[in-house]
Amino acid sequence: MTGQQSAAGRGVDGKLLSRLGMHSESDFLQGVELTGPVQTFVTFGAGTGGLPAVRVKSPVCEGEVLLHGAHVTRFTPAGMEPLLFVSDRAVFRDGAAVRGGVPVIFPWFGPRAGHPESPMHGLVRTRAWKLLRVAATAEGVVEVVLGIGDTAETRAHWDHSFRLELAVRFATDLGVRLTVSNSGAEAFRCETAFHPYFVVGDIRSVGVRGLLGVPYLSKTEGMARRVEDEEVVRFSGETDRVYCGTEGTCVIEEPGRPSVVLEKRGSRTTVVWNPWIAKAAAMADFGDAEWPGMVCVEQANVGDDALEVSAGQSVEMGAVYRFTGSSR
């Protein structure tokens, strides 16, 4: 038996394959070769919500990325609590966005200006990506690379040719790196974001450090323009702020819990969001009582920070999320 057969054989359940319209393990793996430590630390099968996933269990962490949306739904460094929040009401199906984890947003953020027919937060969080590569070290650090490109369906909304790759690195920290390539003949402008949902104990005692002096648009105040005058941003109601022109590291702090450090590169926007009571109640895929238990601090390029990508060029945006106390 080859390495590919043995690793896949452990992970993929025949019933799941047929439910997903896949005929064999190689349909799932899509030609990806599994060798060396990958066979020890990685399995392929039903992830959260029953969608196809690459699952990691190694001495340094446990985690999972769905092919749907290239969506990381689980990450727990060894000896720590889960980093990512996923709603109990999340919907897991083609065409829907998963409420929680790390949604990947491209080529527009939020509602698309002037296009009410276009979906919120772009085109790639609700579609299946392809598994491109999986690699692992002997210590149990695993990198999974997924890709997606334009189709007739995406061009009907946004008429550009593109290739995206998302590399997810499962280690003592969680790394995500998005490469946007313009495979068309003309330059395009796009917005990008990682929209991670972090678990917190109670949002009312959470602070987000790292935004002092940064100008922001407050969506809950009719896009009012303000400048952050607090060293630590606190939450006392619905909060939806787009901080502009900032490349700095943020830290999510809460008494009695390890802080979460969010480093980024290739990103000039940071979005901070908690829906609070009324918005939580209005969202069908979010429990009414779940809002105290999460916060989104997003690494993005939005509005004036949108990316210009010339024909044939690529741009990258990366983020690393780690608990203080978890080694690097």
Ligand code: BG6
């Ligand atoms: C945030 C936006 O990034 O995402 C909010 O700033 C929005 O305005 C939130 O409500 C959730 O969006 P969605 O499409 O996942 O419900």
